[in-house]
Amino acid sequence: MRNPVAAASLFLYHLGMELRVDERDGEITVTDSAFTAVYFKPDKLDPQLKLKRRTATDDHALLAQSWIAAVSKAREMGWIV
Numbered sequence: 001m002r003n004p005v006a007a008a009s010l011f012l013y014h015l016g017m018e019l020r021v022d023e024r025d026g027e028i029t030v031t032d033s034a035f036t037a038v039y040f041k042p043d044k045l046d047p048q049l050k051l052k053r054r055t056a057t058d059d060h061a062l063l064a065q066s067w068i069a070a071v072s073k074a075r076e077m078g079w080i081v
Contacts, residue, residue, distance in 0.1 A: 019065060021073045027052065028073050030066040037063075039070040041079050049074050
């Protein structure tokens, strides 16, 4: 069984963005140098991630890439299909 305290990291490069994706304590955190978004899965029956909080930004490409990175990590971990 996986240690829930240990963080798993993934770096994504797309459209010139470097995003770090970490999972810790049931939350997926996506960061770059000046942005952070935290996603969670409310319960086992909910088929999607929800945004818990994020840095204020109008950069829609960054928001989209953050969501894609979080969903990719959630699928990798078996949280969603």
